[in-house]
Amino acid sequence: MSKTRDRNVERAAAFDTATLSDALDKLGIAGQCYRIKPRDNGFRMAGRAWTLLYGPAANPPGTVGDYIDDVPPGSVIVLDNGGRDNATVWGDILTEIAHRRGIAGTVIDGVCRDTRLCLELGYPVFSKDHWMRTGKDRVQVEATGIPVNIGDARVAPGDIVRGDADGVVVIPKEHEDRVLDTADEIEAAENRIREAVRGGMRLDEARRQFKYHQLQTREAS
Template identity: 35%
Template sequence: MPTRIIAKTPPRLDADLIARFAAVPVAVVVDLLEGRTQVDPAIRPLRRIAGGPALLGSAVTAVCDPKDYGAVHHAIAVAEAGDVVVIDAGGRSDVAMIGDLLSTAARRKGIVGLVADGAVRDTGILGGWGDFAVFTRHVTARGPASKDGGTVDAVATIGGATVHPRDLILGDDDGVVVIPRDAAEGLIDKAEERARAEIGWETRLSAGETTLAVFGVPDAVRA
């Protein structure tokens, strides 16, 4: 069965709204969403993101059949600049769904990175790019066996989190969180407020206040 592309998908969120999430840590969003859309922490970035841009963009999903990466090719073709390719390979470690050649093609289009619940390869190259963030569960040298299956822009599951097409993907050194498309507008003000609060807490701690005072920890009872 050839790779299927789901034609009817939601539009991307407004670019200005997406950009506002760039200043918000993953941990803030995870806390506000009570962990419901946190991706399994075993899916890690290939390189440290500290000091560089976080992974942030609209999701284009590639739901892969076993050992087949056809959906990844087509997801890259469908994706636009600023998007994130989300690869649902069922967490398998047996074959890499993407390496440097497909990632180079994606990067050339302006795709900002990928999240793979599966394996990638050519990590010496992928891990050296500062403008293309790669998060993956596994690394393996073995490539796929076929390229004519899977589905693009179907609902995917990545590290236990459900990803709908054009949901927002946010990643940093703490991991990845899915921001449901329909929740993003209502979440951003709270997320920015929490991020500002954390800066204030850091300032107070730097000035010598205790964590007890800064965080309003109740008094302990001495036994």
């Protein structure tokens, strides 16, 4: 399926999460998703968040959701399962359909299962861990399209979500231009340091000259 170009998503995809994390720190924005890791270190993704919140199952229980056909191509599916590690909310059927529909990836505050298929297809899944037990009759969908929590970071619908081998960062929509511009500045300074060292300068001198130790320092309000 085709999707329209999104300049800021493309810009975010060009940065490693480490650089974006430094930019978030400099601006005082908490966007690092604690302990959310890729199921494979080769996974990379960038897209806008499509969010879903889970809660404990009622009696009778609700469903874990049949939402996948409504997610726009290029989105990152963001599932807040409250950090639960005893019940999964993502498996092989969802992986296959998401991959076929051109969804950018899935992020879970919790665990996934059927990991083998996401590895075979190269479909990016980021979660706290993986385990086989189903979430059916244990959790249920509470809401979609609302702000959720992923690894202590707030994720609102439409925020940019970027993932790589180091984890996942979230760039709030209202701050994305500032974050990406700051990431540009940080990356440019680090590249100048590398070039100076390759040219024979001592690392400590290069870091002083290009203010390395201040790159992530929070800006004054």
